[in-house]
Amino acid sequence: MHSSPPTHPSAAHPRTAKADSWQAAWYGTRRWSFWLLPLNWLFVLASAVRRYALLRWQQKTLATPVIVVGNISVGGTGKTPLLIALVKWLQAQGYTPGVVSRGYGGRAETYPYLLGAQSTAAQAGDEPVTIYQQTGCAVCVGPDRLAAARMLEDQGCDLLLSDDGLQHYRLGRDIEIAVVDGQRGLGNGWRLPVGPLREPISRLATVDWVIVNSPSADFAVPGLADLYFIPMQIQPHALVNLSTGAAHDVSLLAAQSVNAVAGIGNPQRFINTLAESGITAQLHAFPDHHAYTASDFAFANQRPLVMTEKDAVKCKAFAQPDWYYLAINACLPDAFWSAFAQRIERVMEQKKSRFGV
Known part of the structure; x- marks a missing residue:
């Protein structure tokens, strides 16, 4: 089957070795990233200004409830499996959910791009295609998440899920779910580029649920010892x-x-x-x-x-x-699904009262 000369992926793709170096600095014992502290301060300042501007002047609230699934760190935490589980549960309850995604890694001819049966990862990105194939729900990708969300509203979706959308503040949200890697945790706890965090650890105290993917026996969030989390x-x-x-x-x-x-x-x-x-x-x-x-x-x-x-x-x-x-x-505990159902019902009532839909 594999008759060609061996190719070591790390050697063929230098970006893998570079990523490993960052991972060692953020999650391991390496400390070279602390030389980037001046850039860290710039990142923190720029992020704060951006967040304030978006929340103050640009955020738009839709008549359709929006559930954001994201994280405060870079790298994989298990967002996609969780989002698929949420979509399937909502479908089983009779809702018609749709998913908004950036579509990273894909390049469509036009945006927003609504996935279909023939859509490829080259067009829409690997994660959106995976979500579409697993759930059959409407999935729309594009750099403008607000435009993608409005397209899904036009498709008849009565609930919207924003994939990796925690920091995309232009799209208003009714429920926020943050996912944390239960094995690697939050690394050294520093913001980019010194550490892996997009937002401060304290951000986890403001979301509706913190889902911890495969938590270790001694898992804890530094500085938030009393934080309640849902194991996945x-x-x-x-x-x-x-x-x-x-x-x-x-x-x-x-x-x-x-x-x-x-x-x-x-x-x-x-x-x-x-x-x-x-x-x-x-x-x-x-x-x-x-x-x-x-x-x-x-x-x-x-x-x-x-x-x-x-x-x-x-x-x-x-x-x-x-x-x-x-x-x-x-897999999530029954207590989460019960609380999630109650929250969805409350949000639906609030939307109906505000928008009359």
Whole structure:
């Protein structure tokens, strides 16, 4: 299957090694990023001015309720699985949700761009395509989230979810959900570029829910020891063949060694999930939102290949017979869903009272 000379992804893609260096500074023991403190002060000042200006003069409130799902740090935290779980739950309750996304990594001919059955990651970005394929809900991407949201209103959506929209203050919101990586936490706790934070840790105290993805036993938020958070667990439920679309039990590759491909913010999390399923994997990490070609998979061995679903949407055209993606579910406690349902009902009543819809 992989007869070409071996290619080490980190060597082929310098951005991966560069990202690893930043991760070591933000989440590890490296301290070189503190030389960037002057830039940190500029970032903090610019962010504060931008946030004030958007909230004061530019934020628009829509008649349709808006739920923001985002984080205060850069890199993968598990937003996409959570957003998919929220959409599916809302659909099961009879709502018609739509998703607004920036569409990072894609380039459509026009914006806002409404996804369809033939939409590709090259047009819309890998995460929006994944959300659309998993849920079938209306998904609209574009740099202007307000325009995308209004297009979804025109499509008949009665609830809007803004993917990675916590810092996009121009679009007013009724519910804010922040996602935190329960294994890496918030790193060194500093703002960019010294640390991984887009906003201060105190921002978590202002959102409606803090969802912690796979929290460790001693997980805590520095400075917010009393912060109440909702634990979320990621559970694999199938291996899906890229070529045929057939779903198999995860045990199909148990006790086997595989090549694991991950172009996500935290590739190690994917390896950990595979290991918990009994699959031994050699990680081939690529930059987040990487645009794959067949040459990226010229590995030295003949092992089966497993990737994330987000990566799979970009690789089906040249997939080999033993390539799979790991389908996952985000699982949250019943208490969250009960509270979420009550909050949605209150927001709907408030919107009806204010806008008469």
